[in-house]
Amino acid sequence: MSNPEDYKQAGSIYEFTANNINGEIVSLEKYRGHVCIIVNVASQCGYAKNHYAELVELFDQYSESKGLKILAFPCNQFAGEEPGDSAQICQFVQTKNVKFDVFEKVNVNGNDAHPLWKYLKHKQGGTLGDFIKWNFTKFIVDKNGQPVERHGPNKTPKDLVNNLEKYW
Incomplete structure (x- = not known):
């Protein structure tokens, strides 16, 4: 799905594609059958240290099981809290x-x-409109x-465990 006007007609996330950090087109069909967290991130955000650490911890704990x-x-x-290009973002997430x-x-x-x-x-x-209000909206x-759920940056990734359990 590439036409931005079609999003209201989509039946699921599986109808979309996105470019991965290396520029390769990824069909979100690859996530079929999995519970997902989709999050907007920013390396220079005050939430970055804690949220990245907890996202890594969640992934390590629940990706296999x-x-x-x-x-x-x-x-x-x-x-402007994610000013880097793809190479800089790659370096950051590796750290x-x-x-x-x-x-x-x-x-x-x-x-x-x-x-x-x-x-x-x-x-x-x-709550106040459909727009994303800040980084780390999940x-x-x-x-x-x-x-099925939307959470702002004030709810940390680890706080989502009970919510996630409803969908496993």
């Missing part, structure tokens, strides 16, 4: 021991937001590719 997948989308729309999937930098708000993010916001609107997607 429960099939958890984490999809991280760098975004520079909030206070954090990230083994989950990292994608190319995207916009999560506005007309040029990535279609996946338009879909996520359409399915799980925010969407839980069930095994059928349906966005």
Whole structure:
């Protein structure tokens, strides 16, 4: 799915593609049957240290046993806190021991937001509006590719364990 106008018609995240951090097109079909956390990340955000550490911990703990997948989308729309290019982002995530999937930098708000993010916001609107308010907004997607929960940066990844257990 590449037409940004089609996101409202999508039946699941599996209809979307995104470029991974190396620029390769990835069909989100590869996540079929897995519970996923989709998160917008920023290396220079104040939340980065704690959230990256906890995302790594969740992935290490649940990727094998429960099939958890984490999809991280760098975004520079909030206070310019992800200014780097793909190579710099790769270097940063390596220092954090990230083994989950990292994608190319995207916009999560506005007309040029990535279609996946338009879909996520359409399915799980925010409290004050559908827009993403800050870095490290997390969407839980069930095994059928349906966005079932949305959590802001004030809810840490480890705080999501009880929520995730409902979908395993």
